[in-house]
Amino acid sequence: MIDKAIEKYAILITKAIDTYLPIDYPEGLYEASRHLVEAGGKRLRPTMFLLAADAAGGKIETLVSAALSIELIHNFTLIHDDIMDNAELRRGKKSVHMIWGTSEAILVGDTLYSKAFQTLGMTQVEASRLITAMNILSRTATSICEGQWMDLEFEDRDDVSEKEYMTMIEKKTGVLYGASASMGATLSGASEEFVRGLDEFGRFTGMGFQIHDDVLDLTSTTSALGKRRGGDLIEGKKTLIMIHAKKHGLKLSAFGKKDATQQELEENLGLLQNGGSIDYARERAEMLVKRGKRALDILPDTQAKTLMLDLADYMIYRKY
Amino acid sequence: MIDKAIEKYAILITKAIDTYLPIDYPEGLYEASRHLVEAGGKRLRPTMFLLAADAAGGKIETLVSAALSIELIHNFTLIHDDIMDNAELRRGKKSVHMIWGTSEAILVGDTLYSKAFQTLGMTQVEASRLITAMNILSRTATSICEGQWMDLEFEDRDDVSEKEYMTMIEKKTGVLYGASASMGATLSGASEEFVRGLDEFGRFTGMGFQIHDDVLDLTSTTSALGKRRGGDLIEGKKTLIMIHAKKHGLKLSAFGKKDATQQELEENLGLLQNGGSIDYARERAEMLVKRGKRALDILPDTQAKTLMLDLADYMIYRKY
Numbered sequence: 172m173i174d175k176a177i178e179k180y181a182i183l184i185t186k187a188i189d190t191y192l193p194i195d196y197p198e199g200l201y202e203a204s205r206h207l208v209e210a211g212g213k214r215l216r217p218t219m220f221l222l223a224a225d226a227a228g229g230k231i232e233t234l235v236s237a238a239l240s241i242e243l244i245h246n247f248t249l250i251h252d253d254i255m256d257n258a259e260l261r262r263g264k265k266s267v268h269m270i271w272g273t274s275e276a277i278l279v280g281d282t283l284y285s286k287a288f289q290t291l292g293m294t295q296v297e298a299s300r301l302i303t304a305m306n307i308l309s310r311t312a313t314s315i316c317e318g319q320w321m322d323l324e325f326e327d328r329d330d331v332s333e334k335e336y337m338t339m340i341e342k343k344t345g346v347l348y349g350a351s352a353s354m355g356a357t358l359s360g361a362s363e364e365f366v367r368g369l370d371e372f373g374r375f376t377g378m379g380f381q382i383h384d385d386v387l388d389l390t391s392t393t394s395a396l397g398k399r400r401g402g403d404l405i406e407g408k409k410t411l412i413m414i415h416a417k418k419h420g421l422k423l424s425a426f427g428k429k430d431a432t433q434q435e436l437e438e439n440l441g442l443l444q445n446g447g448s449i450d451y452a453r454e455r456a457e458m459l460v461k462r463g464k465r466a467l468d469i470l471p472d473t474q475a476k477t478l479m480l481d482l483a484d485y486m487i488y489r490k491y
Numbered sequence: 492m493i494d495k496a497i498e499k500y501a502i503l504i505t506k507a508i509d510t511y512l513p514i515d516y517p518e519g520l521y522e523a524s525r526h527l528v529e530a531g532g533k534r535l536r537p538t539m540f541l542l543a544a545d546a547a548g549g550k551i552e553t554l555v556s557a558a559l560s561i562e563l564i565h566n567f568t569l570i571h572d573d574i575m576d577n578a579e580l581r582r583g584k585k586s587v588h589m590i591w592g593t594s595e596a597i598l599v600g601d602t603l604y605s606k607a608f609q610t611l612g613m614t615q616v617e618a619s620r621l622i623t624a625m626n627i628l629s630r631t632a633t634s635i636c637e638g639q640w641m642d643l644e645f646e647d648r649d650d651v652s653e654k655e656y657m658t659m660i661e662k663k664t665g666v667l668y669g670a671s672a673s674m675g676a677t678l679s680g681a682s683e684e685f686v687r688g689l690d691e692f693g694r695f696t697g698m699g700f701q702i703h704d705d706v707l708d709l710t711s712t713t714s715a716l717g718k719r720r721g722g723d724l725i726e727g728k729k730t731l732i733m734i735h736a737k738k739h740g741l742k743l744s745a746f747g748k749k750d751a752t753q754q755e756l757e758e759n760l761g762l763l764q765n766g767g768s769i770d771y772a773r774e775r776a777e778m779l780v781k782r783g784k785r786a787l788d789i790l791p792d793t794q795a796k797t798l799m800l801d802l803a804d805y806m807i808y809r810k811y
Binding site: 196277282298302305319 | 595597600625639
C-alpha cells in the first residue's frame with residue numbers, strides 16, 4: 172500500500188520539477204541544478220508532506236509546489252554535504268562537484284536553496300498560512316546547518332556521546348521530516364495541536380530513518396545504496412553504531428581508514444554484528460519510530476493516517 | 492548629509508545583528524557566522540532599503556529586521572564567493588574559509604542564507620506584504636547565483652562581450668540593490684508603480700556601484716580596500732575595464748598572473764589609464780547612476796528622496 176502511495180507522490184514531484192525548476196539562463200547552472208534532483212531518490216519527504224496535507228483535509232494539487240520545496244532543500248544539503256565529505260557518488264551518479272567542480276557545486280546548492288523558497292512562495296494559499304510555512308522552512312534550514320556543523324566537529328573528536336549524536340541527527344535529518352509533515356498540515360489549515368503532533372511524528376521517524384541509514388551504509392550493497400558501501404566507516408563517521416562499538420571496546424581496523432580493503436570491511440562488519448552494535452542501532456531506530464507513530468494518536472482514523480503509519484515503518488524497514 | 496544617514500542606519504543594523512543573529516548552539520557555527528557580518532562594511536544595501544521605506548512613508552523601526560535580511564544575504568554571497576576566488580582577505584580581516592576551513596565556510600554561508608529568511612519572516616507587517624517581500628528576496632538570491640555562475644564561466648572565456656558583462660553585474664550586484672529599494676517600499680505599502688521605480692533605481696545604481704568597485708580594485712589601496720589591490724587583474728577577471736582594454740589592444744602582462752610584482756601592476760595601471768579603459772568604466776558607471784536616479788522622478792520630493800539621490804552619487808564617488 173505504502174509503496175503505491177510513494178510511487179504516486181514521487182510522480183507528482185518529478186512532474187513539478189519541470190514546472191518549478193525549468194532550464195533557464197545560464198543553462199549550465201540549471202542543468203547542473205537538475206542533475207541530482209532528477210536522479211530521483213525515493214521522495215519520502217514530499218510524500219510525508221502530502222500525506223500530512225491529506226490527513227488535514229488539504230488540497231493535494233495546490234500543495235505540490237510546497238512539497239517540492241522540501242525536496243529542493245534536501246537536495247541542496249546533499250550537494251553541499253558531498254563537497255564536505257569528498258563523496259564521489261550519490262544516487263548511483265557522480266556527485267555534482269565531481270562533474271562540475273567545487274565552486275560550481277556550491278552555487279548549484281545555493282540555487283536550489285533559493286529555488287525552494289521561490290517554489291514555496293508560488294503556492295496558492297492564504298497569506299498567513301504561507302508565512303507560517305516559510306518560517307518553518309527557514310528555521311529548518313538553519314537547524315540542518317547546525318546539525319551538519321556538529322557532524323563536522325565530531326570528526327575531530329573521540330568522545331562523542333550518544334546524546335550528542337541524537338541531537339545532531341535530530342537537527343540534520345529529523346527536523347526536515349518534521350517540517351515536511353507540519354508544513355503539509357499547516358498549509359491545509361490544521362489546528363496548532365495537530366501541526367505539533369505532525370512535527371513530532373516527522374522528527375522522530377526522521378531520526379529513526381537516519382539511524383537506519385547508518386545501518387544500511389554497512390549492511391546494504393554499493394549498487395543498492397548508489398554510493399560506496401561502508402563509506403561512513405572508512406570516513407571515520409561517529410554514527411550511533413560506532414559510538415556503541417567504542418563503548419564496548421570493539422577494535423575496528425577499517426575505522427577512518429580510507430584505503431581499507433573489502434576483506435577488512437567484512438571483518439569489521441562481523442565484529443559489529445557479533446558485538447551487538449548493529450542490533451543496538453536497529454532497536455533505537457525502532458523505538459524512535461514507535462514514539463513518532465504515537466504522536467499521530469491525536470489524528471482521526473483516515474486512510475491518510477494509515478499510510479503515514481505505514482510510511483513510518485517503511486522508513487526503517489526499507490532495504491536501501 | 493548622506494554620510495550621516497549611512498552612519499545612522501549602519502548603527503541600527505549593527506544593533507540588530509545581536510538580536511537576530513545571537514550566539515546559539517553550536518557556538519562555533521555562530522561565532523564564524525558573525526565574523527564577517529560584524530566586520531562591518533558600509534551597510535549600503537540596508538541604508539538604501541531604509542531610505543526607500545522612509546520615502547514610502549514606512550515605519551523604520553519595524554523594518555530593521557527586513558533591512559538586515561538583505562545584509563545577511565549579501566554576507567552569505569561574499570563568504571561563498573571568497574571560497575570560489577580563493578580570496579584571503581575581506582574587509583581587512585581573514586576570510587571565513589581561511590580561518591575555519593572550506594567546509595565550515597560553506598556552512599556559514601548556508602546559515603546566513605536561512606537566517607536572512609528567518610529574520611525577514613519576523614518582520615511585523617501585513618502578511619500579504621511580507622509574502623511579496625519574501626518572493627522578491629528568494630528571486631533575487633537565485634539571480635545572484637546566476638550572475639556568479641556567469642562570472643565563473645567568464646574565467647574560461649576570452650570573448651566576453653560588454654553586453655554579457657552588463658547582464659552578469661546586473662544579476663550579481665544590481666538586483667540585490669533593486670531588492671533593497673523595492674522591498675523597503677513594498678513593506679511600507681507603496682504602490683506597484685512606486686515599487687517598480689525603486690527597483691529600477693537600485694538595479695542601475697547597483698550596476699554603477701559594481702563598475703566603480705572594479706575601478707577601485709585598481710586605483711585604491713590595499714588598506715582602504717581591505718583586500719589586495721589589483722586582485723581582479725591578477726586573477727584574470729573579465730571586468731568592463733579589461734574588456735575595453737582587450738578591445739583596444741592593450742597588452743597587460745599582469746593579467747591572470749597571480750605572482751605579478753608591484754612594479755608590473757603599476758605599469759599595467761598606467762597602460763589602462765593612458766588607454767582610456769579606466770575613464771571608460773567611470774563614464775559607464777556615471778551613466779548607470781544617472782539612469783537609476785531618473786527612475787526616482789515618480790517620487791514626491793522628500794528628504795528621503797534627496798538622500799537617495801545623494802546615496803546614488805556616493806556609490807560611484809566613494810574612495811573605498
